[in-house]
Amino acid sequence: MTLRLAALLLLGLQLHAAAPPFPQRVRQIINAFAHPATPAPLSYSNIAAKLKLHESPAECSSRLQELLAEGPSGDMFWMFPVTAIAYLDQGQLSEPARQAMRQSLKTYMPYRGDTENHWLLYYTCLYLMAQQWPDLTADQWFTGKSSQENLREAAGWIESWVKLTTTRGQGEYDSPHYMGVYLLPMSYLAEWAHDPAMKRRATMMLDYLIADYAAESLDGVYVGAHSRVYDNGAVEKWNNVSSDFGWLWFGQGYPLPSPSSFLLFYTLANAYEPPAILQQIATDRSQPYTHYERKRTRNRWRFYDELHGPVYKTTYMRREYAVSSDQGGTLQPIQEHSWDVTWHVPDPRGVQNTLFSLHPYSSLRELQTYFTFPPDQGVAEVVSSKKSYDSPDKFVGGSPYEQIFQDQDSVIVLYDIPPGTRFPHINGFFSKDLAEVREDPSGWIFARGGDALIACRPLQPYAWRSIEGGGRRLFSPHLRNGMVVQVAARSEFKDMDAFRQAILALRLEFKLDPVPTARFRSLRGKTLQCTYGQPPSVNGAPVDYGKWPLFGGPFLEAPVDSQQLLLKHGAARRKLDFRTLTVQ
Amino acid sequence: MPSAKWIPLLAMLPCAIAAQYTLYTCMVTSKGYVVGAKLPPSGIFRKAPNGGWRHAGYNHPFLSALDFDPRNPSVLYVAAGNGLIQVTGQGEHWKILTGSDVTELMDVSVDRNAPADIYFSHTRGIRVTHDGGATWHDASAGLHRKYTMAVRVDRQRKGVLLAGNEEGIFRSEDGGQSWKLAGAAGYQALHLEQSPHDPCRWLASTQGGGLFASTDCGVTFESNGSLAVDRNLSDIAFDPASPNRIAVAGWGLGVMLSEDAGKTWQGRNTGLPTTSVWSVSFDPSTPGRLYAGVHEEALYVSQNYGRTWTKDGLEGSRVFRLRFVPEVQP
Numbered sequence: 001m002t003l004r005l006a007a008l009l010l011l012g013l014q015l016h017a018a019a020p021p022f023p024q025r026v027r028q029i030i031n032a033f034a035h036p037a038t039p040a041p042l043s044y045s046n047i048a049a050k051l052k053l054h055e056s057p058a059e060c061s062s063r064l065q066e067l068l069a070e071g072p073s074g075d076m077f078w079m080f081p082v083t084a085i086a087y088l089d090q091g092q093l094s095e096p097a098r099q100a101m102r103q104s105l106k107t108y109m110p111y112r113g114d115t116e117n118h119w120l121l122y123y124t125c126l127y128l129m130a131q132q133w134p135d136l137t138a139d140q141w142f143t144g145k146s147s148q149e150n151l152r153e154a155a156g157w158i159e160s161w162v163k164l165t166t167t168r169g170q171g172e173y174d175s176p177h178y179m180g181v182y183l184l185p186m187s188y189l190a191e192w193a194h195d196p197a198m199k200r201r202a203t204m205m206l207d208y209l210i211a212d213y214a215a216e217s218l219d220g221v222y223v224g225a226h227s228r229v230y231d232n233g234a235v236e237k238w239n240n241v242s243s244d245f246g247w248l249w250f251g252q253g254y255p256l257p258s259p260s261s262f263l264l265f266y267t268l269a270n271a272y273e274p275p276a277i278l279q280q281i282a283t284d285r286s287q288p289y290t291h292y293e294r295k296r297t298r299n300r301w302r303f304y305d306e307l308h309g310p311v312y313k314t315t316y317m318r319r320e321y322a323v324s325s326d327q328g329g330t331l332q333p334i335q336e337h338s339w340d341v342t343w344h345v346p347d348p349r350g351v352q353n354t355l356f357s358l359h360p361y362s363s364l365r366e367l368q369t370y371f372t373f374p375p376d377q378g379v380a381e382v383v384s385s386k387k388s389y390d391s392p393d394k395f396v397g398g399s400p401y402e403q404i405f406q407d408q409d410s411v412i413v414l415y416d417i418p419p420g421t422r423f424p425h426i427n428g429f430f431s432k433d434l435a436e437v438r439e440d441p442s443g444w445i446f447a448r449g450g451d452a453l454i455a456c457r458p459l460q461p462y463a464w465r466s467i468e469g470g471g472r473r474l475f476s477p478h479l480r481n482g483m484v485v486q487v488a489a490r491s492e493f494k495d496m497d498a499f500r501q502a503i504l505a506l507r508l509e510f511k512l513d514p515v516p517t518a519r520f521r522s523l524r525g526k527t528l529q530c531t532y533g534q535p536p537s538v539n540g541a542p543v544d545y546g547k548w549p550l551f552g553g554p555f556l557e558a559p560v561d562s563q564q565l566l567l568k569h570g571a572a573r574r575k576l577d578f579r580t581l582t583v584q
Numbered sequence: 585m586p587s588a589k590w591i592p593l594l595a596m597l598p599c600a601i602a603a604q605y606t607l608y609t610c611m612v613t614s615k616g617y618v619v620g621a622k623l624p625p626s627g628i629f630r631k632a633p634n635g636g637w638r639h640a641g642y643n644h645p646f647l648s649a650l651d652f653d654p655r656n657p658s659v660l661y662v663a664a665g666n667g668l669i670q671v672t673g674q675g676e677h678w679k680i681l682t683g684s685d686v687t688e689l690m691d692v693s694v695d696r697n698a699p700a701d702i703y704f705s706h707t708r709g710i711r712v713t714h715d716g717g718a719t720w721h722d723a724s725a726g727l728h729r730k731y732t733m734a735v736r737v738d739r740q741r742k743g744v745l746l747a748g749n750e751e752g753i754f755r756s757e758d759g760g761q762s763w764k765l766a767g768a769a770g771y772q773a774l775h776l777e778q779s780p781h782d783p784c785r786w787l788a789s790t791q792g793g794g795l796f797a798s799t800d801c802g803v804t805f806e807s808n809g810s811l812a813v814d815r816n817l818s819d820i821a822f823d824p825a826s827p828n829r830i831a832v833a834g835w836g837l838g839v840m841l842s843e844d845a846g847k848t849w850q851g852r853n854t855g856l857p858t859t860s861v862w863s864v865s866f867d868p869s870t871p872g873r874l875y876a877g878v879h880e881e882a883l884y885v886s887q888n889y890g891r892t893w894t895k896d897g898l899e900g901s902r903v904f905r906l907r908f909v910p911e912v913q914p
Binding site for chain 2: 071073074077107108109111112113114119123138139142143144145153154156157160299301302303305307372374375376377384385
């Protein structure tokens, strides 16, 4: 073992030692909301946290009445704090406050929303509220349905979501922000559902969702690819809700300066502590590994024959870095993040520890595929809340003109952008935190990110554009385009020049007309070939996407349609079986 | 039909005539709205006898269309984001008739010859109930692509339907069990209307393809000329008082009016703040009166078939649908 590796391990141990035990982490989060540093009228979050600690019930009651009298807003994002308050009450709230809460479910109709996370929040809250007030008649509910009707409908949707997720994968998959919106409902149901089957199902889904994160996290940072990520979180990988959860569950990394409300409500309900095997999966990076996942697209309302398309994810992970990708295409609207290299840094706060490229695509067609937007307002509506959506400089979003192929830590990205496409160029994100950047006469760009050595070969000429806040954007205005990327650990080479020599010795052939194609002998000794629009191949064998597992790799195993997930670490095994609702 | 010389006089007596219909809107107040903020009053607004607007029922952002039970017009059916909603009590009492298996409804149409049969279109096709909403069945099995913006039941023939989806206009004669392409192939059909004068005359608006017309009861549709080709037409209105007068609304077009059954068109936008118009409707009680919902501006009213307009209320709104509902059984 090298001295550098030993030092890293020691540092890692120190970081883990710095995190308090799980119950204290939970308490820390709740305290942050129960006792806010800045005096202000209590929010729903503050009230819920105080009730959890059995503090100030009179103040909570009167403030809750005030908030409800102001009129609810936020739809399902109003429902989840109020549902938690209803369950954390436990006799603390005044009867008028309780009645005000009950009454609001008659007088306010939350919109059910248009995404999977909206529906899961909505139906989880409806389920628990119907359970809380089980005998109300239809006229007492905003739905116009009785408590029992609401309960049945909500249970049906939740069960169907669990089944779909454990057979075909999650739709809003691996989002470092929206993961919180899936964990929260499962935490609620695991804690508060009376039906033992629902309670069991939700608890198992917590294992499932946490496992999904654990295998693709690097010391508390969620690596790509993601269904949805915000602009800041795409380039500063730590700056996501996932950092809160990674810290809570495994004591890794650093939580956000202000904990997310998703994290708070997770802890206020079940505050599920992952079993040891998940801790091991999340933290054991002693050996490099390749992890596969199959997910599904969001609902495609238009332009496709199937409601969901498959998403094929590959993640190569080692202690120094991760490389991850999907197959490219518009698999999700607006916020897709299709591939990246993420390198480990001891403290990722403020660090842009990533590199990636994309075609900045925006279109009414994309929006109308996934939403009900009317034709003339779709793009403007999205831009009103997702400012970068229609920007040529953007760093999030999928493109129908991008194809990605990854094998271990090698990536081939090809672009075939039709003439006339809005934003006819590609963007590459080159972080301010890259070191030793060198544009080689060979056409390769060499750089170091932490202990990751990165070689990147743009297939067309490019120019550099500065990025506000630091870093550079590789701008290449060529329609048939691409990039070949090879990453290695610093420990594998004497120095950057040795890495450079090794890369230059690898055979790379490519041509861009009539369609982009690249053939690359990878650092790992494989011949990778990718031609735009065709299945890629490894050593001449086409990749068989039909055999892609729901989860595959050293830590997680699940065939498509199985409704099962096997967690593995060393000799330890934990099998979740959603058909029988058992854990073995 | 009143003779032309009586029309101005009749127009001066709105109260007596307005009692025959109530104007409902499906709208959202979206101007300046930021996602996550408190939603300004949105949902159903109904025009009060004094001319003002009254918000009825829940505050809700996603109501697309509205129809009524011909046996009892006080019972409304609203296509909404949360499902198909039955609305009673002058808009105040709501009941969601559908479950978790449908989302984001686009249109609703009650079969005038079988009022327990209600059809709605949504993101995944068309559904029908034959028992007033107790149970629902798929009515789009024969359609290749499911997302359906518009559905209408022929007012004269039970179970004869027209629907508009991303592949054009389709017609069914068996309550949605089977469908045939009727026209506008390859265009997303946005809206369908049947003439109140001639049940065999239909108009359909499309995304980018202009207006399509049928004169054979919806069996076939042909392009109605070049009006709004490359633009999007969001609404169509037949004047109940005149078989040849038609208005359409669209983005960048504003309100276009034809006096010759669609052969020629004139822009009627003087006084409108923009030409981004969601909806248009003739007042069946008051000849000459026309309403138009202007994008995030307001609902506008004209007393002279759109030659001039004045603001009528609902400021900052998008009025997706205007519907005059009879106060008694038609």
